[in-house]
Amino acid sequence: MKLLRFLFRFAAIGLCAGAVLPAQSEWEYSLVSIEVTSKVYDAFQPWNDPTRAVRKHGLVIGPGEVLTTAQNLPTHTLVRLQKGGRGRWYDARVTWWDAQSNLALLTADSPAFWEGLQAASLAEAVSRGPDFELIRWRDGNLEERRVEFGQFTVGEGVLGFAPHVQMEVAADLSGLGWAEPIVREGRVLGLTTHSNGRVCGVLPAAFIRRVLAAHRAGTFTGLGYFDFTWQAGGNPELLKELGLEGPSRGGVVNRAGHVTDPEKAPQPRDIILAVDGFEVDSEGDYLDPDFGHLVLENLANRAHFAGDTVKLRLRRGAEERTIDYVVPKARFTDELVPREVFGTPPVYLVTGGLVFQPLTQPFLRGWGDEWRKYAPFRLQYYQYADAHDHRDSLVVLTGVLPDAINLGYQDADLSVLDRVNGRSIATLTDLAEALKTASPEGVHRFEFMRGHNLQRLLLDAATLDEATRRVVEHYGLPAAARF
Amino acid sequence: MKYLFGHAAGVETPSAVRARGWAMWLGALVLLGCAWGVTLRAEEAPPEQAVVQILTSSQVPDFASPWRFEPVMRSSGTGFVIAGRRILTNAHVIAWAKQILVRRYQDPRLLTARVVFAGHDCDLAVLELEEPAQLADVKPLQFGELPPVQSTVVTCGYPAGGDQMSFTRGVVSRIEVQPYAHAGNRALLAVQTDAAINPGNSGGPVFQGDKVVGVAFQGIPGLQNAGFFIPPEIVEHFLKDIADGHYDGFPQAGVTLEPLQNPAYRRVLGLVDDGRGARVDSLRFGGPAAQVLRPDDVLLQAGGYPVGSDGMIPYQSNRVAVGVAFQQPQAGEALRLSVFREGRTLEVDIKMEAYAGDRLAGRQYDEPPRYFIYAGLIFTPLSANYLETFGDPGRDYLWKGLAELTYQLYHLDTEAPGAVRPEPVVLSGILPHAVNADFALRGRVLVNRINGVRIERLEDVRRALLENHGARHLIEFNTPEHGMLEALDRAAASAAHAEILRIYGIVSDQRL
Numbered sequence: 001m002k003l004l005r006f007l008f009r010f011a012a013i014g015l016c017a018g019a020v021l022p023a024q025s026e027w028e029y030s031l032v033s034i035e036v037t038s039k040v041y042d043a044f045q046p047w048n049d050p051t052r053a054v055r056k057h058g059l060v061i062g063p064g065e066v067l068t069t070a071q072n073l074p075t076h077t078l079v080r081l082q083k084g085g086r087g088r089w090y091d092a093r094v095t096w097w098d099a100q101s102n103l104a105l106l107t108a109d110s111p112a113f114w115e116g117l118q119a120a121s122l123a124e125a126v127s128r129g130p131d132f133e134l135i136r137w138r139d140g141n142l143e144e145r146r147v148e149f150g151q152f153t154v155g156e157g158v159l160g161f162a163p164h165v166q167m168e169v170a171a172d173l174s175g176l177g178w179a180e181p182i183v184r185e186g187r188v189l190g191l192t193t194h195s196n197g198r199v200c201g202v203l204p205a206a207f208i209r210r211v212l213a214a215h216r217a218g219t220f221t222g223l224g225y226f227d228f229t230w231q232a233g234g235n236p237e238l239l240k241e242l243g244l245e246g247p248s249r250g251g252v253v254n255r256a257g258h259v260t261d262p263e264k265a266p267q268p269r270d271i272i273l274a275v276d277g278f279e280v281d282s283e284g285d286y287l288d289p290d291f292g293h294l295v296l297e298n299l300a301n302r303a304h305f306a307g308d309t310v311k312l313r314l315r316r317g318a319e320e321r322t323i324d325y326v327v328p329k330a331r332f333t334d335e336l337v338p339r340e341v342f343g344t345p346p347v348y349l350v351t352g353g354l355v356f357q358p359l360t361q362p363f364l365r366g367w368g369d370e371w372r373k374y375a376p377f378r379l380q381y382y383q384y385a386d387a388h389d390h391r392d393s394l395v396v397l398t399g400v401l402p403d404a405i406n407l408g409y410q411d412a413d414l415s416v417l418d419r420v421n422g423r424s425i426a427t428l429t430d431l432a433e434a435l436k437t438a439s440p441e442g443v444h445r446f447e448f449m450r451g452h453n454l455q456r457l458l459l460d461a462a463t464l465d466e467a468t469r470r471v472v473e474h475y476g477l478p479a480a481a482r483f
Numbered sequence: 484m485k486y487l488f489g490h491a492a493g494v495e496t497p498s499a500v501r502a503r504g505w506a507m508w509l510g511a512l513v514l515l516g517c518a519w520g521v522t523l524r525a526e527e528a529p530p531e532q533a534v535v536q537i538l539t540s541s542q543v544p545d546f547a548s549p550w551r552f553e554p555v556m557r558s559s560g561t562g563f564v565i566a567g568r569r570i571l572t573n574a575h576v577i578a579w580a581k582q583i584l585v586r587r588y589q590d591p592r593l594l595t596a597r598v599v600f601a602g603h604d605c606d607l608a609v610l611e612l613e614e615p616a617q618l619a620d621v622k623p624l625q626f627g628e629l630p631p632v633q634s635t636v637v638t639c640g641y642p643a644g645g646d647q648m649s650f651t652r653g654v655v656s657r658i659e660v661q662p663y664a665h666a667g668n669r670a671l672l673a674v675q676t677d678a679a680i681n682p683g684n685s686g687g688p689v690f691q692g693d694k695v696v697g698v699a700f701q702g703i704p705g706l707q708n709a710g711f712f713i714p715p716e717i718v719e720h721f722l723k724d725i726a727d728g729h730y731d732g733f734p735q736a737g738v739t740l741e742p743l744q745n746p747a748y749r750r751v752l753g754l755v756d757d758g759r760g761a762r763v764d765s766l767r768f769g770g771p772a773a774q775v776l777r778p779d780d781v782l783l784q785a786g787g788y789p790v791g792s793d794g795m796i797p798y799q800s801n802r803v804a805v806g807v808a809f810q811q812p813q814a815g816e817a818l819r820l821s822v823f824r825e826g827r828t829l830e831v832d833i834k835m836e837a838y839a840g841d842r843l844a845g846r847q848y849d850e851p852p853r854y855f856i857y858a859g860l861i862f863t864p865l866s867a868n869y870l871e872t873f874g875d876p877g878r879d880y881l882w883k884g885l886a887e888l889t890y891q892l893y894h895l896d897t898e899a900p901g902a903v904r905p906e907p908v909v910l911s912g913i914l915p916h917a918v919n920a921d922f923a924l925r926g927r928v929l930v931n932r933i934n935g936v937r938i939e940r941l942e943d944v945r946r947a948l949l950e951n952h953g954a955r956h957l958i959e960f961n962t963p964e965h966g967m968l969e970a971l972d973r974a975a976a977s978a979a980h981a982e983i984l985r986i987y988g989i990v991s992d993q994r995l
């Protein structure tokens with residue numbers, strides 16, 4: 001009750017603060033530091049759970065509510081908040097996070113934390129600069145630095161692949177991307193998400209407001225995306241070939257999405273003329289009333305969320321038609337090689353010293369920052385492939401813990417499983433099931449996808465469980481499997 | 484990654500290298516080499532009289548703009564006179580040569596030579612002087628046997644760092660199958676030595692006594708005191724191959740063997756744990772081995788060599804990969820195998836063949852790339868040489884198009900042999916002109932179909948475009964997005980074709 005009374009009091013303060021905007025010097029009452037300790041995935045020893053701690057920023061945006069980016073939070077073990085850039089750290093809880101929108105909300109249970117804090121205001125209108133301020137805590141002091149507006153663009157988020165509007169700013173600062181707010185005239189224009197040289201990516205306030213409003217209303221179904229691919233309709237000869245005369249315009253669909261019904265989804269060689277009422281130009285862009293020319297992908301989330309219906313006006317052969325396209329939800333699990341795995345600790349299965357894991361992009365990132373150069377090409381290529389033989393996920397042999405039972409297989413790793421004991425393998429659960437029944441010869445038969453160096457290996461079935469126990473003990477594994 | 488000694492020296496003439504401050508370091512080796520020398524009987528001519536310096540002016544084509552060549556590059560290597568007044572050297576010393584000059588030992592003259600045979604798979608080449616009589620007074624060198632490990636060898640050649648012949652001495656460190664960097668997709672027997680082998684040594688003889696026991700050819704960056712030479716059996720295989728006037732190349736069986744050391748696997752296949760036999764893991768579709776072998780056959784003997792469970796054979800006091808046995812026959816000859824299958828031992832013969840199916844996946848030399856240009860669109864075969872135009876061999880596969888081309892070239896044949904195109908074709912680039920300026924694609928993409936014709940080889944491109952009588956050409960590309968499209972107005976394209984060639988100074992629109 002005491003906490004509730006305090007929060008009520010805070011709410012009054014917050015509302016008041018929202019009505020009277022904080023002066024620039026008052027950002028210290030809204031901007032807080034966040035310390036996140038999170039688990040780090042060890043690609044080659046997934047049973048290890050090393051942690052790392054990072055510091056980032058958060059904004060008080062309402063009673064008991066701190067807004068930040070979702071980065072580093074999905075695998076957190078401890079989150080703490082600090083106000084004023086110095087002094088005591090307060091335990092905090094993550095009340096909500098969403099990877100695709102890269103947003104998270106935190107709270108702290110200690111009333112003392114909220115004392116003296118006031119809510120910042122997220123700007124409603126879109127501002128194009130030319131100059132903004134970036135605010136951050138640095139060595140216990142509030143730093144306010146000028147940044148230049150670059151452009152609005154549409155791209156995948158840092159954590160997810162759903163396209164949404166983003167802002168680029170240029171700054172002569174290093175070490176940005178830790179949810180530092182970009183502000184102007186007392187209002188927050190966005191939160192930084194990443195930086196590359198001078199260019200810094202920012203989640204615009206308008207996007208944040210929309211997602212938060214839906215979340216609070218209980219209507220946020222997640223971000224969506226267009227699952228078909230298209231190319232700009234800038235070649236008039238191609239448009240003529242497809243039946244469209246006149247000026248270049250639209251986007252030519254070159255690959256259908258998951259829905260094959262032509263009445264519900266665009267088909268290859270359709271020309272997308274308008275999306276949600278916005279005409280598509282020859283670059284594949286539309287004119288956004290808030291952000292200017294943006295690529296049409298943004299219309300999946302501009303006024304919609306996953307599961308909503310978007311009207312697509314198409315040219316299909318000789319006729320024009322409008323279809324109702326249901327925006328699919330952006331889910332990592334829909335990818336053959338998921339680019340992120342959140343929500344569960346890394347899963348693995350060790351049997352007879354053979355270490356199996358799902359093939360994921362986090363595993364490929366185990367080759368370091370330049371993993372796209374150095375991770376095995378064949379494993380990387382699965383990212384670009386369609387679901388394989390109706391499998392929607394893959395299991396890869398990621399290592400061998402040497403033991404008598406796997407003698408001769410020490411170098412047999414980095415191959416994707418095809419079948420075990422004759423059973424098609426898509427998940428570790430499939431693998432565990434397949435291992436319940438050995439072949440009549442008394443062995444377990446592992447077969448790998450064509451194209452890998454090794455096509456198959458056998459393990460003795462009678463001694464497998466004993467060998468697995470031996471491996472678990474010998475190599476200090478907490479368990480032979482984690483699902 | 485291995486590097487080559489010789490052609491890789493590029494334009495670095497000895498004087499250029501000296502200018503970079505290497506002179507003192509390599510100079511010391513020269514002095515030591517002279518002191519070591521080669522042991523000779525007093526009445527014999529010193530064998531170095533048969534060792535020549537080869538000065539090559541070469542010009543490599545630009546595989547992305549295939550009608551064009553890179554600037555002329557000068558490089559130097561070494562060779563030596565063999566029987567028949569011929570000179571043996573490395574293929575990489577004379578690859579893409581426009582002019583080959585030979586300088587004899589302590590002879591001021593530059594003698595003009597030509598390539599008679601080049602085996603790029605084994606990195607060997609045979610040259611002849613335009614006037615072979617100029618070698619009449621040279622006693623050809625004789626080949627010896629494979630030198631034993633730990634025995635002493637002496638290299639002889641013209642490495643960077645000076646103009647005179649250089650000798651270095653070392654021991655045979657080990658003998659095993661190594662990738663041959665020149666072709667990029669072949670591995671043959673090679674000898675490692677700690678004798679200094681440097682740029683310019685390539686093609687030079689490695690002596691033991693007065694016999695040649697190898698041809699210096701490559702090293703590995705980062706490894707100190709490790710150079711490699713081609714052993715006598717590879718040289719002899721090459722020389723025997725060309726004896727009929729045609730070079731076939733080293734044969735391949737199309738079989739992947741795996742060690743068979745796991746007790747459970749041996750038990751299932753009916754073998755005791757006696758260290759014998761390697762397992763057939765996979766077979767190349769349509770290859771000679773696929774005619775007589777099956778997966779999980781156990782290879783007990785190959786060409787008379789007992790095959791161990793580690794996939795190795797004993798070979799002249801060494802233990803080398805069983806592939807050495809498969810490389811000994813000439814193309815067309817049979818190799819006798821002893822195979823254990825389902826409890827029985829069988830004797831089977833494989834008729835070995837020189838496999839050319841992976842030609843595009845290895846580096847090609849001496850034949851300029853094929854191409855066809857139409858209305859500014861540059862079509863050329865997908866090849867390893869073409870992919871190398873993308874730069875850094877450790878490539879960033881963020882770009883999906885590159886990933887698709889890599890997969891097509893290196894993986895599709897083993898995973899989906901039925902989908903392989905004999906000569907995949909790429910749109911390499913576009914020569915900008917009003918007729919093609921609206922293309923969203925600018926090249927570097929696989930061509931799937933043109934006007935409905937699936938493109939299996941470059942000739943299909945020409946046929947599909949020139950035999951189309953419709954209003955437009957429709958070109959479908961095979962990208963990860965599965966089918967970007969572009970179209971050209973046929974009449975406008977035909978009308979612009981000659982003008983585009985003129986604007987860009989292209990003499991011929993095709994090399995087919």
